[in-house]
Amino acid sequence: MARKRARQMRTDATDPEAIFWSHVRNRLLNGYKFRRQVPIGPFIVDFVCQERRLVVELDGFQHADDPHDLQRDRYLASLGYRVLRFWNQEIYADVQQALAHVVEVIEGRA
16 A cells, blocks of 8 residues: 555655655765655655665645654664755755755764
8 A cells, every 4th residue: 555655655745855856866965876756664755765764755835844754864864864854945945955965964064
């Protein structure tokens, strides 16, 4: 069920997700492999770099102070993932800055 939903979510990507994906697909971001809309336990994460145990979530205004996101982050942390969250507006405004932050985290500089 989660795989089917994840497949549908890949097809119905938001504009910020499509923008971010265009910069990280096919190892474009410093050679790191990212996957999108991946089931991890009961959750589907926006993007994951498995080799570095990094999850990237892109959030719209509806996620402000969402307790579900906190629960998700705690669950992912319990599995050894680090979660980075960006507002959709950050991706629209300066995707390169967001990507630079992702690289800093992956390479241990943040």
